[in-house]
Amino acid sequence: MGIPYTWQEGLIILAVASILLIIVILISMYKKLDIGGEFVYAIIKGGGQLFIIALFLTLLFNTEFWYILIWILIGTMILVGGYTSAKRATHMPKAYQVTTPAILSGAALSLIVLAVSRAMPLEPQFIVPLSGMAFGNSMAICSLTMERLIREINLNKSAIETMLSLGASSKQSLEPFQRLTIRAALIPTIDRLKTLGIIFIPGAMAGLLIAGTDPILAAEYQIIVYLMIVGGGIVTALITTGLSRKKLFTDYEQLENWIYEL
Amino acid sequence: MEHVGKTLQNTKILDDLSLTVEPGEILTLVGPSGSGKTTLLRCVNRLIDPDNGTIRYNDRDIKELPVVSLRKQIVLVPQDSFMLPGTVHDNIAYGQNIHGCYDENIIKQSIIDAGLTESFLDKNAEKLSGGEKKRVSLARALAIHPKILLLDEPTNGIDPKVLLNVEENIIQFVRKRDLTVLWVTHNIDQAKRVSNRIANLKDGTILNVQTTHEFEWDGAY
Numbered sequence: 001m002g003i004p005y006t007w008q009e010g011l012i013i014l015a016v017a018s019i020l021l022i023i024v025i026l027i028s029m030y031k032k033l034d035i036g037g038e039f040v041y042a043i044i045k046g047g048g049q050l051f052i053i054a055l056f057l058t059l060l061f062n063t064e065f066w067y068i069l070i071w072i073l074i075g076t077m078i079l080v081g082g083y084t085s086a087k088r089a090t091h092m093p094k095a096y097q098v099t100t101p102a103i104l105s106g107a108a109l110s111l112i113v114l115a116v117s118r119a120m121p122l123e124p125q126f127i128v129p130l131s132g133m134a135f136g137n138s139m140a141i142c143s144l145t146m147e148r149l150i151r152e153i154n155l156n157k158s159a160i161e162t163m164l165s166l167g168a169s170s171k172q173s174l175e176p177f178q179r180l181t182i183r184a185a186l187i188p189t190i191d192r193l194k195t196l197g198i199i200f201i202p203g204a205m206a207g208l209l210i211a212g213t214d215p216i217l218a219a220e221y222q223i224i225v226y227l228m229i230v231g232g233g234i235v236t237a238l239i240t241t242g243l244s245r246k247k248l249f250t251d252y253e254q255l256e257n258w259i260y261e262l
Numbered sequence: 263m264e265h266v267g268k269t270l271q272n273t274k275i276l277d278d279l280s281l282t283v284e285p286g287e288i289l290t291l292v293g294p295s296g297s298g299k300t301t302l303l304r305c306v307n308r309l310i311d312p313d314n315g316t317i318r319y320n321d322r323d324i325k326e327l328p329v330v331s332l333r334k335q336i337v338l339v340p341q342d343s344f345m346l347p348g349t350v351h352d353n354i355a356y357g358q359n360i361h362g363c364y365d366e367n368i369i370k371q372s373i374i375d376a377g378l379t380e381s382f383l384d385k386n387a388e389k390l391s392g393g394e395k396k397r398v399s400l401a402r403a404l405a406i407h408p409k410i411l412l413l414d415e416p417t418n419g420i421d422p423k424v425l426l427n428v429e430e431n432i433i434q435f436v437r438k439r440d441l442t443v444l445w446v447t448h449n450i451d452q453a454k455r456v457s458n459r460i461a462n463l464k465d466g467t468i469l470n471v472q473t474t475h476e477f478e479w480d481g482a483y
Contacts (some may be wrong), residue, residue, distance in 0.1 A: 020465060073316035158344040161309055166336040166402065167330050176347075250327045254309055 001166040003210070021106040053129075057128060064123045074131055078104050081139035091258050098243040099142050106138040106236030109130070110228040119224045131227065134204060137189070138228045138236040144185040152177040153248055154262045160255060170249035178241040185237050189230055202226065266315035268301055268466075275301045276312065277466035283410075288436060288443040290453035293463030299446040300341065302463075303412040303451050306444065307338045320408075322436075334361055337408040341415045341446075343395040345387035350378075357406035368405055374404040375438070376401035377431035379479045396428065404435060410434070413445045417452065429456055453477075 025036045027149070060069045063103060082100030091093040111127075111134050114120035122131050153160065156177060163173035196202060196218070201209070204225050208218035248256055268276040283289050291299045296329045305312045306328050308441045315390050317324045324332055333355075346353050354372055358364045370380055376397040382390075387398060395415060403411060416432065417425050433456060436443055439479075453460045462469040472478075 100279075158340070158342050162340060162344045162346065162399075163356070163360075164309060165307060165333060165340065166406065167360045168356075169330065172360065188351040238451065252308060252311070254311070256330075 010018075013248065046117065047146065057124075060124050060128065062183050070124060070127055070131075074129065077107075077131060077135040081107075081135050084108065085139055085142040085146055088143045089150055091262055092146075092150065092247050095146065095247065098240060098247060099146065102145075102236045102239040102243060103138040103142050105136060106141070106184075106232040106234075107134040110134045110138075110232030110236050113231070114225070114228050117224070119221070119228070129204070129207065133225065134229055134232055137233050140235040141152075141185050141189065141236050142240050144188070145181055145237045146244070147246075148184050148253070149177065149241055149244055150180040150262070152181055153259060157259065164253055164255075168253075170245055170253050173242075174248065175246055181241055182234075182237045189233050193230060196222070196226065263302070263314045264305075264318070266302070266317060268298075268304060268305060268312045270301070275466050276305070279315070279463075279467050281445055281461055281471065282287075283294045283351075283442060283466050284458075285442050286440060287458040288333040288433070288445055288456055289461060290445045290447055290457040291461050291463050292447060292450060292453050295448070296383045299463055300414055301466075303338055303414055303444060303446060306410075306412055307333050307336045330361075332360050333407055335408055336410040336412065337400050337403040337406065338412040339414065339416060341418055343392070344388065345395055345398065348387060349383065350390070350401075351383040351384050353398055354383075354401050356404045357402060361406055363406070368407070372404040373379050373398075373403055375435040377407070377428060379389065393428070394423070395426055396420055397431070400432065400435075407439075409442065410442045410444065413443060415446055415448070417445070417447075417449075425452075432456070445463040448461040467482045 003010075015256055025039060027032075028036045028039065056073070058068070060066050060073075062157075063069070074149060077101060081094045081103045085099035085103065086092075086095035089098075092098070092166060111120065114130060114134075115122060120126045152246075153174075160173045160177075164170070193204075194198075202222055205218045205222035208221060213221075248259065263279060263281045265388045266279045267274070267278050273311070275296075275390065279298070279302065281289075281438075284336070293299055299312070306317055306324075308324060319327070319332070319336065337357075346356055350370065350373070354369045355364060358368070373380060373382060376392065378397050378401070378406050382394070389393070389435070390398065396419075400413075400416065413432070417428050420428055429452065432443075435441070445453075445457065454477060457474055459471055461471045
């Protein structure tokens with residue numbers, strides 16, 4: 001089982017698939033959606049990255065020093081994830097100090113549980129894709145949390161200042177908005193969990209099915225993976241809102257200056 | 263306040279401002295929009311800090327006091343009367359719960375002092391009229407027994423028919439509780455009605471401070 005053609009033949013299929021993309025870009029230009037350029041950039045960047053990682057994985061699967069490369073890969077995931085999420089909080093100074101540890105803790109927790117429960121044997125073909133899923137999901141949740149939290153704070157400056165004026169601490173005045181933010185950031189994850197298998201076949205299961213695994217086993221594995229990743233995501237959201245407090249408030253229970261400039 | 267200065271978004275809002283408020287007095291701050299009245303109040307209860315100068319309370323720099331205890335003694339009632347989600351009771355009890363001094367009798371007394379009846383306590387705070395919200399935010403401040411009240415346009419947006427009534431309520435509870443008040447208003451007539459002294463603020467600094475009797479309105483702040 002597996003993909004029924006060689007990579008050279010695949011290039012032709014890739015060209016065919018690109019026709020669809022060209023149509024989409026033409027439509028977006030016609031409709032003046034102003035996303036054509038960004039779309040092409042995203043595709044080229046994303047495609048390029050995938051090919052580079054493919055080359056990297058080929059090396060990884062064929063060397064006895066794979067564990068060194070895995071650490072390099074995970075380190076890159078942490079840094080790139082932290083940086084990408086931090087960009088969602090453009091006005092927050094040094095936002096990566098919030099996003100990087102939040103993504104790291106959430107993803108690391110899921111991966112450790114997966115490893116301890118033997119769902120992730122310590123072999124590169126398991127560690128690489130599962131790390132990708134764990135860090136990718138944590139990063140997505142971290143970005144959503146950052147974006148939403150800053151929006152909530154900006155919209156609710158009066159509420160927060162009212163609470164602070166009455167003597168509330170930054171922690172107390174932030175709490176209601178932390179709750180709202182975490183709930184909102186987890187909505188896509190919960191919706192995806194609810195529609196698993198109906199709207200889309202998730203990554204791990206799709207991969208296992210293509211590789212010829214029994215569908216029941218593939219589904220069971222997917223659920224295990226998904227639960228771990230959801231758990232990690234919740235941890236990421238909690239840590240993101242928790243660490244953000246230091247960036248949102250001064251040590252004297254005041255909103256930071258940059259918030260007034262939003 | 264001594265030589266207080268504050269710049270926000272590259273604009274000088276307060277400029278070498280000095281002012282003394284005597285215990286037990288109502289001092290109104292009048293001045294055109296953007297003259298720094300609200301910013302000054304926000305500096306006094308440390309929602310923001312001045313860039314330079316000192317603010318003293320009972321001869322101590324307010325920066326030496328723990329900020330939470332400072333805000334229990336010097337309470338700001340902001341202009342927009344934001345209601346926290348929940349009932350009027352929840353709003354008035356908020357500060358008490360924060361400071362660990364919940365007292366049902368004080369809550370009832372505070373709402374009465376602010377000019378509303380006890381029957382308001384169970385109402386949804388967010389659905390009150392503008393004037394009622396103003397009174398609830400006054401009651402919310404009174405419930406934590408402050409020593410100084412910072413009132414930012416406390417009658418702004420209130421129906422002119424009840425405006426005098428709210429003023430009267432404030433004056434009454436200030437006397438009864440022996441409070442010191444720094445009251446921001448753009449209404450000169452109101453300043454004359456309610457205060458002991460009037461400070462005239464322009465371009466972030468105090469032009470003059472006059473007693474209500476000697477205050478003369480020259481039409482240009």
